[in-house]
Amino acid sequence: MPRPVPRRTLIAGSAAAAMMPVSALAVGHSEQAAGSDPGGHGASPVLKLRLLETSDLHMYIDAYDYYRSRVDDNVGLARVATLTRAARAEVANAMLFDNGDIIQGNPLGDYVAQPGHLDPAQGHPIFRAMNHLGYDAATLGNHEFNYGLPFLEASIKGARFPFVCANVEHVDGSPFVPRFTVLDRTFTDEAGVAHTLKIGVIGFTPPQIMVWDALRLNGKLRAQDIVDAARRYIPELRARCDLLVVLCHSGISAEPRVGGDENAALYVAGVPGVDVIFTGHAHRVFPGPDYSGLKGVDAVAGTLAGKPAIMPGFWGSHLGVVDLVLKRSADGWRVDSFHTEVRPISQRRDGKVIPLTQDDTAICEVVEPEHKATIAWMAKPVGMTAVPIDTYFAFVGPDPSISLVNEAQLWYTRPLLAGTEAAKFPLLSAAAPFSAGGMGSGAFVDIPAGPLTMKDIASIYVFANTISVVRCTGAEVREWLERSAIAFNTVTAGEKTPQALLAADRQTYNFDVIAGLTYEIDVTRPPRYDQSGEVINATSHRINDLRYAGRPVRADDVFVVVTNNYRAGGGGSFPGTGQKKIVLNAPDGNRDAVLRFVADRKRVDPPSAPVWRFAKPVAPTIVTVDLPTSAEALASSRPDLRRLSGAPGGLIRYGLTLA
Template sequence: MTSPLVRLRLLETSDLHMFLCAWDYYRAREDSTAGLTRVASLIRAARAEASNSLLFDNGDIIQGNPLGDYMALPGHLQNAGGHPMFRAMSRLGYDAATFGNHEFNYGLAFLEDALRSADFPFVCANAEYPDGTPLVPRSVVLEREVTDEAGQPHSLKIGVTGFLPPQIMIWDAMHLTGSVQATDIVEAARRVVPALCARCDVLVALCHSGISATPRQGGDENAALYLAEVPGIDVVFTGHTHRVFPGPDYDGLPGVDAEAGTLAGKPAVMPGFRGSHLGLIDLDLRRKKGGGWIIEKSRCEVRPICRRESGAVVPLTQNDAPTDATALPAHTATMAWMAQPVGMTSVPLNTYFTFLQPDPCVALVNAAQLWYARPLLARSDAASLPLLSAAAAFSTGGMSPDAFVDISPGPLTMRDLANIYTFANTVSVVRCTGAEVREWLERSAIIFSQIVPGQTPARPLIAPDLPGYNFDIIAGLTYAIDVTQPPRYAPDGSLLNPDAGRIADLQFNGRPVDPEQSFAIVTNNYRAGGGGHFPGTGTGHIILTAPDGNRDALIRYVTEHRTVAPSLTPVWRFVSPPVPTTVSVEIPAAAARLVRSDVLQRDGEGSDGRLRYVFSL
């Protein structure tokens, strides 16, 4: 007699980043590329196809757009009767979730208040209070009645545990130091999995961490593959890096089957970000003689909410009405908040040409940070230090092909300033030597490809798969970038080419920067704490953590000055190669009207509907 077969479907969302609605708050228009309301329709369809299913979320839920920021303002959570994202997820019937690193951006007290709206358990095995008490349960066993292929009922125990990047202790040190401690993902798994495995039939790991096949160091940010190697874990849900798995992003990595969707032989998925995809794992469970179940077969896939055709977005699903209804009050209030006027700009503000020339948005943020920090430092031991400001453009097309800032001269609203400064960072100041400032800029300059002088055809200027928010511009200095040199640093901060140097002619007040001179650099808490692996940062360098956010400083600056006109005096330039050299760049079609024909020449079609141009160094 054949033993019973149960088909179990496990569904995952991850990195929703508060995209509850299919709405772009920065442009006040529908966004078919994002939203729990869109992926909710996929969830309902996926459930309808399966007799037995569970739904999980993998973290980075409540922060990431203006709706999240609005809910975090004092009193708004209480006035709304709870957190709309958790209420919507409860209404959708989530079975369990874990934390991502961004859950802590608004502080522990806000997170604890928001969690009261969640009618499903949160689990996390590698974060705890200083006395060893876990923030939330380290694991949970979900008992579900399932039916086998013959229609017979069975009781199934699904064990769930969760993990977050231990780097939260760096990225949100101001909120967590002395209040929380985070540990290595794999070590935490080795502590919790054996006992959990003994209590369940299937063990699911919710891992807010990416996939890396480089040798494990301990304390790794992207540890999903190492976690999958822990005995007893059956399924790994992954995320954090905003990519899609199974898929070509992870082709060729040892221990990874990017087509079948397995890590160390175990089924795994990563469903993009902002609700772009639904992760789905189907398990065939066969009842063992004497009790218990084994995974006989698995299948992994990711289902998108849209696709792109010739640069245009084609929706593949529609809004989910119950989710929209839950979101509507907070969504409406956020739109009204975003429409509030703040000031004026006398010049266009856009991020189309961030990697080619002075960026007015970065210049505005740097001016605001300097304006905000000066009076604070005037009352500190750092008052005598020369003050610099480091900022980067956040919307440079990395999140989606049309994710740029584009503001015409005229009124500035909260929406505009939130678009310029999208993250919920806090103003921080670090102390650096001139030598460390140079190395900071070297790390920033890895955004560029290495260019061979005179090489044809023109090579892309921007290196692939590197985030634009790590291209810091340090105002108060002038310098040149030599892209014919190899990058000095790797993205993880390790020294890649010790003899290379892209930063040239580094000057302060018209004189070469003294390597021994000390500077104060105003930045954000993410960078100050070591986010992005920049020399000159880390807790030992921090001399001030301000009470206000960087966006708040920007709002105050615009409000105070009423009309702003960011300086476009170049902070940096490219070193001219020894022979004429052109490079290629891609910009969205919307930017074509701003192109100076004496600088950029059209050179055909780019990817994702963008236009390709060549640029002479």
Template sequence: MSREPANAVPHVSRRAVLAGAGAAAAVAALDGSPAMAQPARVKLRLLGTTDLHVNVMPYDYYRDKPDDTVGLAKTAALIKTARAEAPNAVLFDNGDLIQGSPMGDYMAYRKGLKAGEVHPMMAAMNALDYSCGTLGNHEFNYGLSFLGFSLAGAGFPVVCANLHKIDGSPLVKPTLVLDRDVVDEAGNKQRLRIGVIGFVPPQIMQWDQGHLAGKVQTTDIVDAARKYIPELDKQCDLIVALCHSGIEGGERKGGEENAALHLSRVPGIDVIFTGHQHKVFPGKDFAGIPGVDSDKGTLNGVPAVMAGFWGSHLGVVDLDLQKGPDGWKVAGFAVEARPIYERKDRQVVPRVEAEAAVAATVKADHDATLAYVREPVGEARNPINSYFALVADDPSVQVVSQAQLWYIRPIAATMPGLNDLPVLSAAAPFKCGGRGGPDYYTDVKAGPIAIKDVADIYLYPNTVRAVKVTGAQVREWLERSAGIFRRIDPARTDEQPLIDEGFPTYNFDVIDGVTYAIDVTQPSRYDGNGKLVAPDARRIVDLRFNGLPVDEKQAFLVATNNYRAGGGGNFPGADGSTVVIEAPDTNRDVIVRYVVEQKVIDPVPDNNWRFAPVAAPVNVTFVTSPHAAKALPKGLKAAPAGDAPGGFAKFRLDLSA
């Protein structure tokens, strides 16, 4: 397909040369020749979903309640409308289908799949008549056997060009040619040959090495495109790339996880469906990257779309195709990502209703999943609550750290340069009262723990990251966290509230793997925005690793989440530049898998952090849940001190030695 990419060096393909020659001949024939027939024009609409992650129903299984922001059953309504608007429509999927919600875990861990059985994700998609899909990185989380059974139930082909078996043969077809009869603007039937090629992040070999090592291998996305597209170009009128990879700028080095922008420079590609990053394009998510037109929806001039995640959007690429004597060319295009909901005054307002026919395909598995999330998947030996998370090492933070360490350590062990580094883990309490009120605390009882309980521990759909930092940066990271505490004046005898209520609790990181004390008689080294304001102040004292003072030049890996690693909270050592592991799994999913494997969890705090004692007697207080008194940790020198405004309870904290 002929197209001149904007802001890029034009490429000349076989089809472009032929089309150009035909056009020149047509112009030459105009002088003194009979009027020629107008060239055929076809309006072709390409539709795409991505990162569905087994979200068919508009339901949050973790919170066990309906959710109007997710679900292919909702996206199906957009698909229905889009097809009605443009009869020449082709529907694709861009990967990450069979893992990512409790329904996926139910199918893999509980129900299983046998030959002839259809995965609910495939059942829903079959009802929508998809034409082709590709593999996402999460397709491999349950192993190749489960993937094979899942794909066997798909009523559509799947392609992936940069994944092969060890013997070099493809795991699935690298490319595909779709023959489609379409109707042109004059009402005549035309035949289009649409080439489709798929890609997966090569990092799957790290993320799922336990399932994939010795069985398959990956290649660079751009290299694979250059290998297959020239031959595909000879066969087709149009080439669509299903790229389960995101959009990032910068110079290409090879092996990129997010390679869609680099892929757009490969000659022959006419449209790119991108994904993996759980963002939306066109849109502001990618504004300012050279080569990216975030308004028009192009990558180096190539139409591209990223349709959010979990069914939140439908990608729509409208092409105006014109047929010349020697082939078709793109005469114009438009790109959009249509949402299933919008927000008004912070409230979710649905734009569509779920399609009943699609919802019906998964009803039995949806009901079974509800039972699954409500039943125990493990056991908590002790209560997990956050009543005292701001004044003592805490079980709700401890279990997150333990799960992150369990997950990151084996990944790091496979990576040269990282496999010999000590691994720490940073986690923060999320539900700790504040504006959420006196009942806004994690409170998981000892005993059976269900999947939905994990949402009470970890609220956000963050993904796991690891950063490489120095001992000095670990110290500064903790100094930034310690900004949650007000300065305590040892000379005062009146009441002094300890917690700065304006400091978000999710920015109070506890780092496990080191031990340290916090001297709250010192001013905070950083202000609430993370700006260094007191360079001579040091709240973090007695910082040790393996019992010895931390060497400020020593390198550490710190497991955390994408928000923190990418600069959220403005923490020293965590600005995006220190990320060395970008894992594909959510922190919440990692906790679930950790519980499943451990069977019994016992997140007893190891008390790796404490307050430095204050020599003079001080009257220090903090507020917490009115239910906290029944869960006072052993060893914490705190006592109830009456009621506090807003329904909270006040406690007095003894900071003496």
């Protein structure tokens, strides 16, 4: 689960670029050699080649929001396909690649992954669409493994283009998919002469798949460090090709490499032999301001370690474009100059989303059967809720969506632990508000009292996680909550000017609330941890008055905590988690547990009693949260919130007094 960026942030940034002249549109232009013959005459042919990239599509094929049953102009391969056809029409030579996280990520992906829903004769719908669009190659993202190896293998059989991944292999050392491939492609140079080039393509995915999907992969696959695999296999591929393209499903970090890094694209770009590197995983846009100021990164020119690079957002928000000018000399073809660009499918203007392209209707037609079936599946009723369930206020107090998930996880897990050693310890449950403004489109859960459908359950629990249980001490539980509490800024008690409560880089899926406990969060104290799980303020403690059943939690208390496989395996680097801590890996998904709980109860009433509260500062302090207009009616019914003003992105700013 990479850190998501609010969709409004991406659209705002890319919209500004979209309105610039082409020469200023996040362009990198590196004159690596002088004296090129622009006409392609003489002994040094010049060939222009355009490389196109998509990444992190996450099954967003149609421009459609299955959670809200409406068109979404921010997403969709169908929209990117229109940009792709236009980009191809502008040049003589083009290739198209995908950088992973393809088959999982929205209800369409979940529907197809249900037993019996993937028709081998027809093939997986997203690969039918990608075949229609004519992809040249792809790599595996970490989410490709979420539904298990049998489903992944059955799915990629339908792709009429090669998958490559150099750092994932079977336990016997044989590659899971080819580590790399060499594509023979015939292109036309500037003089109209045809040349056949060998395009080498190699892929990588985060080695953390062995943590995040340990239950599905242990004993079957193993994953190498990305850079170690790159250094091992790139020289072999370089000797076989004229141009070497890296499909790196990994983000960009300029921190010193430690080995096993999740975000390793910059390090790979520095491996000798790389010509172009495509990145992804981080759900961001590059070139762009997100990566300004990093050593080895040119966020304007679009280079990593001097190599042209692209990261095209997520869910089909952008098309990545790298234009190469190749020149042939006695030593073969080399990159003479380049131009990098990201093309958005929409932009935000005056708080509204403006589409910049339209559907490729052929792509929509290819996936229409599964699209319609998913809509029908999502509308299926499963129970009732006695109260509204929303996530607008998940960071300011009791949240009904988290309460429902925690209640369901406890209900599901108790029978499984009965009769085991773990049953003698108090059982807690950890859950986070996935859709609370950080998963794109300003997404929030907003379910009125009344019927609950599959769509509602899927909006509450968006990931294909499975139930896991860990055993940890009271001291570890306290540190777990300290890690969770980094979602908040540090505020100054008594400050007269309202202060933003939420950290800009908060990860909603890492704000765990642990049911079965009560505790305070003191936001006037600096965070103890950073996003990587490292202690940065050793003397600071935000978690106070931690209690179980009314009594203070002692450091040597022992608890078992039900969570998901991602967290239990160490995802997010939370204290108290990791493979050695796991006492149960259940066969069912967390969403399935919620679904069964609702169906069993028929009518649910998520508890509103607070698990946590803010500690009172030494003087009254006003903090602010920005919420969409859809939260206005609910916010007006809360006496603790006061509307202050408008906020960027068409939001409303509310004040909360800590006193």
